[in-house]
Amino acid sequence: MDIVLWKEGTRQVSLVKTEQTFVFLKPESIMRGLIGEIVSRFEQKGLLLVAAKLLQMSDKQARELYAMHSSKPFFQELVSHVTSAPVFVMVWDGPNAVSVARNLVGATNPAVAAPGTIRGDFALNITPNAIHASDSIENAKRELSIFFSEAEKTSYSKPTEQRYLLK
Numbered sequence: 001m002d003i004v005l006w007k008e009g010t011r012q013v014s015l016v017k018t019e020q021t022f023v024f025l026k027p028e029s030i031m032r033g034l035i036g037e038i039v040s041r042f043e044q045k046g047l048l049l050v051a052a053k054l055l056q057m058s059d060k061q062a063r064e065l066y067a068m069h070s071s072k073p074f075f076q077e078l079v080s081h082v083t084s085a086p087v088f089v090m091v092w093d094g095p096n097a098v099s100v101a102r103n104l105v106g107a108t109n110p111a112v113a114a115p116g117t118i119r120g121d122f123a124l125n126i127t128p129n130a131i132h133a134s135d136s137i138e139n140a141k142r143e144l145s146i147f148f149s150e151a152e153k154t155s156y157s158k159p160t161e162q163r164y165l166l167k
């Protein structure tokens with residue numbers, strides 16, 4: 001999505017290019033009552049929530065989501081974990097949304113994730129590591145399409161953030 005910041009008369013003053021990323025909160029974050037706390041970090045950063053839902057991930061969806069890890073020793077444990085209870089799936093939009101989300105999330109292993117990151121603050125172990133965020137624009141497109149149709153993604157903007165944040 002491109003965002004037009006504002007117009008002076010007919011002149012377009014600035015244009016911000018944005019991208020979309022896929023993020024989901026793993027079962028332990030829902031069970032521990034952390035949805036609001038974690039979602040607010042993305043909101044406060046200034047990313048725009050374009051779609052979200054609480055759902056029970058199926059075995060098929062989990063295997064497709066993590067297909068790149070299918071040969072890894074932790075694959076079955078990972079699939080079992082993310083299908084063990086509801087997850088909260090989201091699509092976030094913004095400038096450099098993929099890397100911005102990854103930085104908010106922190107290192108994969110919570111034992112070394114920096115304090116201030118979501119995993120650094122809310123997780124201890126690598127399988128239940130609180131949250132997943134796509135590692136590239138291509139993977140984000142593939143991953144979000146497993147859970148959302150195009151029609152489920154909203155298209156809107158926040159005038160205040162356009163004026164004061166997206167420069």
Ligand code: CMP
Nearest residue numbers: 069074078108126127128129131132133
């Ligand atoms: P996530 O960001 O969801 O992407 C793949 C997941 O595999 C990762 O977070 C971890 O939860 C899980 N995982 C389990 N063991 C490992 C490991 N040794 N290395 C990387 N990821 C692992």
